[in-house]
Amino acid sequence: MHQKILYLPIEIKARELLGKLLLAAxxxxxxxxxxxxxxxxxxxxxxxxxxxxxxxISIPDHKQHKLSNLKKQGFLLTNLCEESIVYHDPYDYVSRxxxxxxxxxxxxxxxxxxxxENDLLIHSPETKGKxxxxxxxxxxxxxxxxxxxxxxEAGLLRxxxxxxxxxxxxxxxxxxxxxxxxxxxEKFIKSGYITDTSLIETRRRFTxxxxxxxxxxxxxxxxxxxxxxxxxxxxxxxxxxxxEVWREWIPNNKVEVWYEGSANTWMLAAHSVLHTGCTTGIxxxxxxxxxxxxxxxxxxxxxxxxxxISMQVNSAKELLSYIxxxxxxxxxxxxRLFATKRQLIKPYIQNISGLYSSDLIMDKLDSVTxxxxxxxxRLDLVKRFQPKxxxxxxxxxxxLERLSRKxxxxxxxxxxxxxxxxSDIRIPLALWSQNKTLKKLPAYSRIGEKTxxxx
Numbered sequence: 001m002h003q004k005i006l007y008l009p010i011e012i013k014a015r016e017l018l019g020k021l022l023l024a025a026x027x028x029x030x031x032x033x034x035x036x037x038x039x040x041x042x043x044x045x046x047x048x049x050x051x052x053x054x055x056x057i058s059i060p061d062h063k064q065h066k067l068s069n070l071k072k073q074g075f076l077l078t079n080l081c082e083e084s085i086v087y088h089d090p091y092d093y094v095s096r097x098x099x100x101x102x103x104x105x106x107x108x109x110x111x112x113x114x115x116x117e118n119d120l121l122i123h124s125p126e127t128k129g130k131x132x133x134x135x136x137x138x139x140x141x142x143x144x145x146x147x148x149x150x151x152x153e154a155g156l157l158r159x160x161x162x163x164x165x166x167x168x169x170x171x172x173x174x175x176x177x178x179x180x181x182x183x184x185x186e187k188f189i190k191s192g193y194i195t196d197t198s199l200i201e202t203r204r205r206f207t208x209x210x211x212x213x214x215x216x217x218x219x220x221x222x223x224x225x226x227x228x229x230x231x232x233x234x235x236x237x238x239x240x241x242x243x244e245v246w247r248e249w250i251p252n253n254k255v256e257v258w259y260e261g262s263a264n265t266w267m268l269a270a271h272s273v274l275h276t277g278c279t280t281g282i283x284x285x286x287x288x289x290x291x292x293x294x295x296x297x298x299x300x301x302x303x304x305x306x307x308x309i310s311m312q313v314n315s316a317k318e319l320l321s322y323i324x325x326x327x328x329x330x331x332x333x334x335x336r337l338f339a340t341k342r343q344l345i346k347p348y349i350q351n352i353s354g355l356y357s358s359d360l361i362m363d364k365l366d367s368v369t370x371x372x373x374x375x376x377x378r379l380d381l382v383k384r385f386q387p388k389x390x391x392x393x394x395x396x397x398x399x400l401e402r403l404s405r406k407x408x409x410x411x412x413x414x415x416x417x418x419x420x421x422x423s424d425i426r427i428p429l430a431l432w433s434q435n436k437t438l439k440k441l442p443a444y445s446r447i448g449e450k451t452x453x454x455x
Contacts, residue, residue, distance in 0.1 A: 003031060003032060003033045003377065003378070003455075004031070004032050004033070004052060004053065004365075004368065005032065005033045005034070005035065005049075005050060005051075005052030005053070005381065006024070006027050006032050006033070006034045006035070006052060006053050006055070006365065007034075007035050007036075007042060007046065007049075007052055007053065007054045007055060008020045008023065008024060008034060008035065008036040008037075008055050009037070009038070009039035009042040009043065009055070009056075009057065010036065010037065010038060010039060010417065011039045011057050011082065011416065011417070012082070012239045012416045012417065013038075013416065013417045013418065013419075013420070014239060014259075014261065014262050014263060015082060015138065015239070015263075016082060016138060017262075017420065017424065018138065018141045018149055018262065018264075018428055019136065019137035019138030019139070019140060019141055019357075019358075020036055020137060020138075021036065021424075021425060021428055021429070022137050022140055022141060022146065022358050022428075022432070023137040023357075023358045023361060023362070024036050024442070024454045025429060025432065025438050025440075025442050025454070026358040026359060026361075026362050026438075027362055027365070027454075028440065028442040028454050028455060029438070029439055029440045029442075030362055030366060032365075033052075033378050033381065033453065033454070033455045034442075034453065034454040034455070035049070035052075035381070035385070035447070035451065035452075035453055036451070036452055036453075036454060037420060037448055037450045037451025037452055038417045038420075038448075038449075038450035038451060039057065039417070040417075041448050041449060041450050041451050042448075042451060043066070045384075045385055045448075046066075046070065047066070047069055047070065047073065048384060049381065049384055049385060050380065050381055050384065051070075051073050051074035051075045052075060052076070053075070053076045053078060053365055053368060054070055054075050054076070054077055054078070055078050055079075055080050055110075056077065056078065056079045056080070056106070057079075057080065057081060057082060058079065058081045058082075058083070058097045058098075059079050059097070059098055059099055059102035059103060059106055060096060060097060060098070060099045060102060060192070060193060061099030061100065061101045061102050061192065062099070062191065062192055063099070063102050064099060064101040064102045064105070067102050067105045067106065068105050071105045076107050076108075076368055077105060077106045077107050077108075078106070078107060078108045078109070078110055079098075079106055079108070079109045079110065080110040080136065080361075081097055081109075082136070082138075083097065084097070084111060084112050084116045085112050085113070085116065085136070085279060085282065085305070085348050085349065086277070086278065086279045086281075086282070086304050086305060086306050087304060088206075088301065088302045088303065088304045089202065090119035090122065090123055091123050091199075092199050092202060092203075093119065094119060094120060094123035094124050095123070095194070095195075095196060095199060096188070096193050096194065096199075098120065098124050098127070100124070100126065103124065103126055103127065103130070104126070106130065107130065108130055108131075108132055108364065109127055109130050109131045109132065110132055110134050110136075110361060110364075111131050111132065111133050111134070112133075112134075112135055112136045112139075112348060112349050112350060113133060113135070113346070113347050113348040113349050113350050114133055114347050114350070115347040115348050116133075116348070117131045117133050132364055133350050134350055134351070134357050134360035134361050134364065135349055135350035135351025135352075135356075135357030135360065136349065136351070136357050137356075137357045137358045137361070139283070139286065139349050139351055139352065139357060140351055140356045140357050140358050141264070142264060142283055142286040142287050143286065143351075143352070143356075145435070145437050146432065146437055147264075147268070147287065148431045148432070148435055149427070149428040149431050149432070150262065150264050150265045150268050150287075151268065153261065153265045153269075154265050154266075154268035154269040155269070157265065157266065157269035158269045161231060161232045161234060161256075161269070162231030162232060163229075163230055163231045163232075163271045164230055164231055164232040164233065164234050164269075164270055164271060165224065165230045165232075165233045165234070165270065165271060165272055165273075165274060166234050166236060166266050166267060166269075166270035166272075166273045166274070167217075167221065167233060167234065167235045167236065167273075167274045167275070168236050168238075168263060168267075168273060168274070168275040168276070168278055168280040168281075169214070169217070169235065169236070169237050169238055169241065169246075169275075169276050169278070170238040170241075170275075170276055170277065170278035171210055171213075171214050171237070171238065171241055171276070172237075172238045172239070172240030172241040172242075173240060174206060174207040174209075174210035174211065175207065175210045175211040175213075175214045176214060176237070176241045176242055176245050176246075177240070177241070177242065178240055178241065178242050178415070179242070180242060180245070184207070185200065185203045185204060185207060188203070205301075205302075206302055209296075209297070209300060209302050210276075210302075212296060213276055213294065213296050214276075216294075216296050217276065217294055218249060220294070220315055220316040220319075221233055221235075221251075221255065221316075222251050223315075223316035223317070224316045224319065224320065225251065225252060225254045225255060227316065227320050229320060229323060229324075230254075230271065231254075232254055232255070232256060233254060233255045233256075234255075234256050234257075234258055234266065234270070235255065235256070235257045235258075236257075236258060236259060236263060236266055237257065237259060238278065239259070239415060239416045240416070243257060243259055243415070259415070263280050263283065264283055264287060267280065267283065267284045267287055267289050268287055268289065270289065271290075271323075272289065272290040272291070272292065272323060272326065273289055273290070273291050273292065274292045274293075274294055274313075274319065275291070275292070275293055275294070275306065275310065276293070276294050277293060277295075277302070277303065277304055277306050277307050278306055279306060280306075281293055281306030281307070281309065281310045282305065282306050282309060282345060282348070282349070285309055285310070285338060285341060285342060285345070286342070286345075286352060288338070290311075290326055290338070291309070291310045291311065291338070292310055292311045292312070292313050292319055292322065293306065293307040293310035293311070293312050293313070294313060294314070295307055295312045295313070295314055296314055298312060298314065305344070305345070305348050308341075308344060309341040309342070309344050309345060310341075311337075378453065378455050381447075381453065382445075382447050382453060385447045385448060385451070385453075417450060419449075419450055420450055420451075420452060422446070425444055425452060425454075426444075429441055429442065429444075442454045442455065443455050
């Protein structure tokens with residue numbers, strides 16, 4: 001029997017895996033086959049695989065060649081950008097993430113909310129008729145019905161760390177790039193991500209802002225620790241940051257740096273969360289966690305929705321004052337305050353109430369005509385995928401990457417996407433099945449080093 005195939009590449013495991021696993025499970029319920037795994041591994045093989053629906057993560061013009069080839073082979077191309085919620089400048093976002101040439105061959109843009117859709121239409125009118133507001137499956141997993149996948153591990157972290165403040169940072173593209181000393185703006189210019197001169201100037205100002213923010217944050221964390229209100233302060237750097245910079249900075253044994261696991265699990269375990277203007281601010285709010293944003297310049301041009309929906313603080317003293325109030329009256333004034341701030345998110349994220357993103361996306365994909373069906377079955381797909389993984393050229397290239405100048409890049413890729421273990425799939429699916437959020441438990445098997453097939 002021939003089935004439609006859905007390809008779900010993942011860039012950052014901790015950010016995307018559970019949301020895309022939920023989407024994959026919903027697809028299997030509707031009779032689809034799903035190939036899900038590391039973006040790099042799927043991209044290496046996608047042009048030799050049966051045509052299906054390919055879900056890209058962003059579509060700048062340097063991807064146009066690959067997308068055009070897939071289009072010619074009969075793929076339906078969609079885009080689900082993971083950075084389409086938190087950005088301070090719509091023009092900057094659209095110019096970096098939506099290339100005109102790539103857009104021309106892309107069929108649909110899955111947008112998280114009406115605000116992102118409007119920004120696309122203003123700065124890229126060619127998106128008209130292609131944008132479909134559906135939220136993002138990663139936010140489905142934060143809602144009451146699905147967040148069971150985080151709760152057990154969050155309980156273990158709570159026992160281990162006690163009452164702790166979680167600090168989520170996002171300095172990877174500015175003040176703390178993975179490669180020490182790298183000028184990320186210059187990298188974006190050379191790679192073609194930035195071409196407009198005005199955007200280059202804005203990016204330089206943004207970098208200066210983040211350098212100052214990181215420096216001040218470190219000073220204030222020391223003061224927070226000295227106050228003795230928390231048993232621990234746990235710093236969770238963004239996946240693109242250099243974690244060793246933070247570990248070298250640690251001022252005493254009450255500050256720890258951890259990256260393992262989902263940020264959502266850590267937030268559920270924490271007493272409260274301090275962030276630096278990143279998406280975890282929104283995620284924490286949806287998890288009903290007290291969320292604070294570290295804003296060194298309250299009137300800065302670089303504040304975003306994650307700052308707006310958080311309690312903004314610019315010092316340890318201000319944060320600790322709020323924490324004292326939280327411990328006394330969270331169930332009254334603070335609970336109402338955060339409930340009010342949740343209303344601000346609706347234009348940004350469609351699926352925080354009502355229908356789930358995974359259902360909305362699959363409703364759209366189910367409208368795909370049989371012309372986009374691969375004409376291949378699961379065994380044929382597995383057969384086509386596996387030989388490249390075991391081919392001597394594939395293995396030789398992997399050895400060269402480990403031994404060559406690409407060592408740093410390979411280390412970064414492994415930090416962003418270490419692996420997918422069977423338990424990473426089995427446990428969430430079992431929990432969703434037990435609480436009746438899934439009607440059917442998918443079968444699954446490994447077909448690559450970091451890629452799985454669900455059916």
